Amino acid sequence: MAEAAAIAARPVRAKLSRDDIIMRGAMVVLALFLLVAIVLPLYFMLSKSFETYTYRFESIEFQVNDGDGWGETLNALTLGQALGVVTPERMVTSNGGRFQASEFFPDFSFRSPRLYRIRNAQEDAGGFMVGGGPVFHTEWVEVTSNDFRRVQIRPALSTGVDNYIAYVNTPSLFFSVYNSLFIAVTTTVIVIGLAFFYAYALTRTCMPFKMLFRVIALIPILAPSLLPAISLVYLFGNQGIIRELLMGERIYGPIGIVIGSAFWTFPHALMILVTALSISDARLYEAAVALRTSKLRTFLTITLPGAKYGLISAIFVVFTLVITDFGVPKVIGGQYNVLATDIYKQVIGQQNFQMGAVVSVVLLLPAVVAFIVDRIVQRKQVALLSARAVPLQPKPNRRVDIGMGIYCGVVAVVIVGILGMAFWASLIKFWPYNMSLSLGNYNFDVMDGGGWEAYGNSIRMALYTAVFGTMIIFSGAYLVEKGRGFEFGRGVIQFLVILPLAVPGMVLGLAYIFFFNHPGNPLNFIYGSMAILVLCTITHFYTVSHLTAATALKQMDPEFEAVSASLKAPFYRTFARITVPVCLPAILDVSIYLFVNAMTTVSAVVFLYSTDTTLASVAVLNMDDAGDIAPAAAMAMMIVYTSAGVRLLHALLTRGLQRRTQAWRTR
Amino acid sequence: MTTDKQAGEPYLRIAHVIKKFAAFTALNDVSIDIDEGEFVCFLGPSGCGKTTLLRAIAGLDIQTNGRIEQGGQDISALPPSERDFGIVFQSYALFPNLTVIRNIAYGLENRKLPRAEIDKRVRELLELVGLTGQEDKYPAQLSGGQQQRVALARALATSPGLLLLDEPLSALDARVRVHLRHEIKQLQNRLGVTTIMVTHDQEEALTMADRIVVMNQGVIEQVGTPMEIYRHPATAFVADFIGKMNFVDGTVAAAGRVKLGEVELSCDTDGMASGAPVQVAVRPEDIIARGVAADEANAFEATVEDLEFLGSSLRVDLAGENLGGQRLTADLSVNLMRELALEPGHGVTVRIPAERIRLYAAGGT
Numbered sequence A: 001m002a003e004a005a006a007i008a009a010r011p012v013r014a015k016l017s018r019d020d021i022i023m024r025g026a027m028v029v030l031a032l033f034l035l036v037a038i039v040l041p042l043y044f045m046l047s048k049s050f051e052t053y054t055y056r057f058e059s060i061e062f063q064v065n066d067g068d069g070w071g072e073t074l075n076a077l078t079l080g081q082a083l084g085v086v087t088p089e090r091m092v093t094s095n096g097g098r099f100q101a102s103e104f105f106p107d108f109s110f111r112s113p114r115l116y117r118i119r120n121a122q123e124d125a126g127g128f129m130v131g132g133g134p135v136f137h138t139e140w141v142e143v144t145s146n147d148f149r150r151v152q153i154r155p156a157l158s159t160g161v162d163n164y165i166a167y168v169n170t171p172s173l174f175f176s177v178y179n180s181l182f183i184a185v186t187t188t189v190i191v192i193g194l195a196f197f198y199a200y201a202l203t204r205t206c207m208p209f210k211m212l213f214r215v216i217a218l219i220p221i222l223a224p225s226l227l228p229a230i231s232l233v234y235l236f237g238n239q240g241i242i243r244e245l246l247m248g249e250r251i252y253g254p255i256g257i258v259i260g261s262a263f264w265t266f267p268h269a270l271m272i273l274v275t276a277l278s279i280s281d282a283r284l285y286e287a288a289v290a291l292r293t294s295k296l297r298t299f300l301t302i303t304l305p306g307a308k309y310g311l312i313s314a315i316f317v318v319f320t321l322v323i324t325d326f327g328v329p330k331v332i333g334g335q336y337n338v339l340a341t342d343i344y345k346q347v348i349g350q351q352n353f354q355m356g357a358v359v360s361v362v363l364l365l366p367a368v369v370a371f372i373v374d375r376i377v378q379r380k381q382v383a384l385l386s387a388r389a390v391p392l393q394p395k396p397n398r399r400v401d402i403g404m405g406i407y408c409g410v411v412a413v414v415i416v417g418i419l420g421m422a423f424w425a426s427l428i429k430f431w432p433y434n435m436s437l438s439l440g441n442y443n444f445d446v447m448d449g450g451g452w453e454a455y456g457n458s459i460r461m462a463l464y465t466a467v468f469g470t471m472i473i474f475s476g477a478y479l480v481e482k483g484r485g486f487e488f489g490r491g492v493i494q495f496l497v498i499l500p501l502a503v504p505g506m507v508l509g510l511a512y513i514f515f516f517n518h519p520g521n522p523l524n525f526i527y528g529s530m531a532i533l534v535l536c537t538i539t540h541f542y543t544v545s546h547l548t549a550a551t552a553l554k555q556m557d558p559e560f561e562a563v564s565a566s567l568k569a570p571f572y573r574t575f576a577r578i579t580v581p582v583c584l585p586a587i588l589d590v591s592i593y594l595f596v597n598a599m600t601t602v603s604a605v606v607f608l609y610s611t612d613t614t615l616a617s618v619a620v621l622n623m624d625d626a627g628d629i630a631p632a633a634a635m636a637m638m639i640v641y642t643s644a645g646v647r648l649l650h651a652l653l654t655r656g657l658q659r660r661t662q663a664w665r666t667r
Numbered sequence B: 001m002t003t004d005k006q007a008g009e010p011y012l013r014i015a016h017v018i019k020k021f022a023a024f025t026a027l028n029d030v031s032i033d034i035d036e037g038e039f040v041c042f043l044g045p046s047g048c049g050k051t052t053l054l055r056a057i058a059g060l061d062i063q064t065n066g067r068i069e070q071g072g073q074d075i076s077a078l079p080p081s082e083r084d085f086g087i088v089f090q091s092y093a094l095f096p097n098l099t100v101i102r103n104i105a106y107g108l109e110n111r112k113l114p115r116a117e118i119d120k121r122v123r124e125l126l127e128l129v130g131l132t133g134q135e136d137k138y139p140a141q142l143s144g145g146q147q148q149r150v151a152l153a154r155a156l157a158t159s160p161g162l163l164l165l166d167e168p169l170s171a172l173d174a175r176v177r178v179h180l181r182h183e184i185k186q187l188q189n190r191l192g193v194t195t196i197m198v199t200h201d202q203e204e205a206l207t208m209a210d211r212i213v214v215m216n217q218g219v220i221e222q223v224g225t226p227m228e229i230y231r232h233p234a235t236a237f238v239a240d241f242i243g244k245m246n247f248v249d250g251t252v253a254a255a256g257r258v259k260l261g262e263v264e265l266s267c268d269t270d271g272m273a274s275g276a277p278v279q280v281a282v283r284p285e286d287i288i289a290r291g292v293a294a295d296e297a298n299a300f301e302a303t304v305e306d307l308e309f310l311g312s313s314l315r316v317d318l319a320g321e322n323l324g325g326q327r328l329t330a331d332l333s334v335n336l337m338r339e340l341a342l343e344p345g346h347g348v349t350v351r352i353p354a355e356r357i358r359l360y361a362a363g364g365t
C-alpha cells in the first residue's frame, strides 16, 4: 500500500481555470483601484499631519561689515531672542513660511552701504533664500543691503506630533471639537426623536396619507445640505420673514446649524427606523394584549427594544452625517466654528495644509468610532432578522391615528416649508425690496460662481459617477461575492470597500489634494480635471453602493456559477446573461444613488474643483459666500429639480422593467 | 471525451480522498471505483460528507489530498470547466430570466454549434424529459417537478460522461418524488450515462441505485448493491441506517453460537472469541412464526407484548423471560395473526434462520 500512502500524502494543488485567472486579475485591478482611491490618499494625509515646518534659527549665522572689516559672527537665534522677534509661536510655520532676515537688524535700511554675510551653520537645516533659489551650503554668502532685504530664512521639515500639540494649544481650533460634538449630539437627539415617531406612525398606525408623508419626508435627500441653510437665512436671517419666532436669538450659529442639519439628516434616520420598525413580531404584541399590558409599557418593553439595533444604527448615522457636514455650518454657522469648517479655513483660507490634515484626523476619529459601532450592531441585527416572525398588521385606532396624522403633518409642513422657502426665494426679484416674481436669479451666467457651466459640469460629473461607479462597484461586488477561492484577496477587498464609509467627505477631498497634487505622483495629471471629481465621488459613496450590490448578489442562487462552469460557460458570459439582468433593479438603485449624491455633494469636491470644473453645489457655496444668496437658492433648487427628475425617471424605469420581467419574477 | 482506458478499468476512480475545512475533516480517506454506465448513490445522514464528495468529483471544492481519475485521466486538480460532467442541484439553480429552452440550450450555445443543431438537440431533450409544450415558459411558471426536469435536461444537453445529482428530489412533495425516481432511473438506463446521486433517503437509494455507497462522518461504511447492503450490512451503523433492525445485547457462546437472554442460537460468529459481548441484529421480517415447532433449530418461546396494526401487516413486540428483558420486533402478516390467535400476553414460538442473524462487536451503532 505504498502507492496509497503516496496518494494520500500529496496535497492537491488546484489548477487554475481561465476564469480563475481572469477573475484574480480583475481582483488585483480592483485592489489597485481602491489603493489609489482611498488607501494612499489617506496615508499621505496622515503623514502630512505629522509634518512640521519650524525655523531653525540656531543654525543661521550673520556677519556685518560697515566698511571696517567683518564683525563678529552673530547667531540668529540668540540675536532674535534678544530682540524679541523670535518667539516660540513664530518658530512654527507651514511649508510656505518665510522669515525676513532683515528682522534681525532693527536699524536695517536697504539704502545703507553696509554689507551683510549669511551662512548655514549646518547643511540640513532649511537653508535660506537669496534672490534666486534656496541656499543650503555652509559657505558665507555676501550681499549688499539692497539685496539683504530679499534674504529669507526657510523652515526645516521635521516629523512628529508637534502639529497636534499646536492644535490642542490653539484654543480657537481646539474649541471646535467641543462645538462639533455639541452640534452633532443635539441634532442627533432631535432628529432621532422626530424620526422615530414619524417612522412609528408610518409603520404601526393606520394614519391617513401615509404614502404622501413618506414621500415628503424623503425630499431632503434630493437637496444639497446647503439648501436648508439658505432657506433658514430667508426665514430667520436679518431680514427673515419670521425671525420674530427666534425671540431675539440669532440664526447664525448653533441654532441655525442644528435646524439645517436636522432637515437634511431626517430622511436618513427615517429610512433606517422604518426598516427597523417594519420587522417586528406580531406575536409579542398579541401576548402583551392578552396579559393586559398597558400601552405605555408595551411601547417601552416591546417596541423600543425591538427597534434597538435600528435606533443605534440611526443614531450613529445621523451623528456622523452631522459632524462631518460642511454645507450647513459654512452657510449659517457665522462665527461658530466646527471641525469641518476649520478644515476648509485652514486649507483654503490660510493654506496651512498640515493643520488641515490635523483637523481631518481629529474629524476622522468620531467617524471611525461611529463606523465601528455601526458595523458591530449591523452584524447583530442580521441574526435578529433571520428569526422567523409574524409581521405586524397595524389596527385602526382613531385617537392614535389622528394624533399621529397631525404630528406627521406638522413635520411635513416644516420640511415642505423649508424647501418651499428656497423655491420661493429663488423666484423673487430682489428680496425684500422688490417681491415680484422673476426668473432673474436663474440667469447664472451674469453672476460669479461658475454659471450654467457649473450646472452642466455637475450633470456630467453625476452621469460619469453613476455610469463608471456602478460598473466598478457592481463588478467589484461580484468578484467578492462570487469569486472562487483566493480567500485572502477577497478578504482584503472586503475590508477596503467598507473603508470609505468611515471617511468624511472633507477628509477625503483633502487627502486627494495631498496625494494627487504631489509632484512625484504619476497620476498628478488628473489633478484639477473632471476625472478626479468623479473618482473622489465614486469613492466617497462606494460603501453603501457596494453593500446594495452585494445584498442583491447574495440573494442569487450560489450554484449558478457552478452550473455555468459545468456547462463550460465562461464566467463573464454568465455574468452578462444571468447576473446582470437578475440584479438590474439593484444596479439601477446604485446608479441613482450615485447620481443624486454626485449632484448634491459639496464636502469632498470643494477642495478639488478647478475653474474649468466648477460644480453646481460648489457654485451655491461660492455665490452664497459672495452674498448672492438668491442665485445660490436658485442653483440649489436646480439641483433639487434635477435629482427629483432623475428619481422620477428611475421610478418609471423600474416600473417598466418590472412589467417586462414580470413573467420570470413572479413566484 | 475520449476514453483511452483498458477494458475492466473503472470509469471513475476515487482514491484516498481527504477533504479538510480548516481543522474539520469532512472526508477521511475515501476510495471508490465506479464503472461506466453505473448508477451509484451516496447515502448517509445529513452532514456526513456526501455533498462534499460530489463537489470534489465536480471540481467545485477540490479535495485536500487524494486522487480522482475519470476515463483513465487524472482530473484531481482540474477546475470544473475542464472536467466532463453535468450537475443538478437540490435548488436546481435554473436561470430565472431565461425560458425553458434557453436554459436547456445554455451549455450548447457555449460550444458554438449551428443554431439548427442546437434547436434539434433541445427538442430532443424536451421530449426526453417530457416537457414538450413548456419551452417558452420561465422557471417561475413551472411546478417543482417540471423545474427538476428542466435542470436534468440542461445537465444532459451537452452529453456529459458523468451525471451528478445532489439530492435532486428532496425539494419535491412525496408523490412527485416517487414518480420522478422512476423516471430518472429509466432515463439513466436509456442513456447509459454514469450517474452519481446524493441522497439521505434510503428508500430512494434502494429503489434507484445499482450500487450504494453508505457514508458516515466522512468515511465509507459499506459499498454494495441494494440487496447486499440490506441483507448483509457490514457495520452496525449500516444495519441501523438501512431498513428496520432489531438490536439486542448478547454474548458469543461458542464458535457459531450466540446467547441472547436465555436463548442460544446458531449463527455465523465470524471468528469472534467465545464470551465476547456482541450486538445481535435481526430484521423484523426475518422472525418467522408460521409453523414453527419448539424443537426446531433456532426456535424459542416468546411473549407477545404489544401489537401494532399497519394495514397489510402487523408489528409485534416480543418479550419474555427467554429474552432476558430485551425486546424484539417482528413483522407478521394479518392472516398469521388470525391463525395463531395472537393477543398481548399470549406466548408464541418463533424462529430466526441462522443466516439472517448478524453479529456486531458491542459498543458501536
Ligand SMILES: Nc1ncnc2c1ncn2[C@@H]1O[C@H](COP(=O)(O)OP(=O)(O)O)[C@@H](O)[C@H]1O
Residues within 6 Å of the ligand: B021, B024, B026, B044, B045, B046, B047, B048, B049, B050, B051, B052, B053
Ligand atoms: N465550506 C465549508 N466549510 C466548512 N465546513 C463545511 C463546508 N462545507 C461542508 N462543511 C461541513 O462538512 C460536513 C459535510 O457536509 P456535506 O458534505 O454538505 O454533508 P451532506 O452529507 O449533508 O451533503 C458538514 O459537517 C459540514 O458542516
Ligand SMILES: [Mg+2]
Residues within 6 Å of the ligand: B050, B051, B052, B167, B198
Ligand atoms: Mg448535502
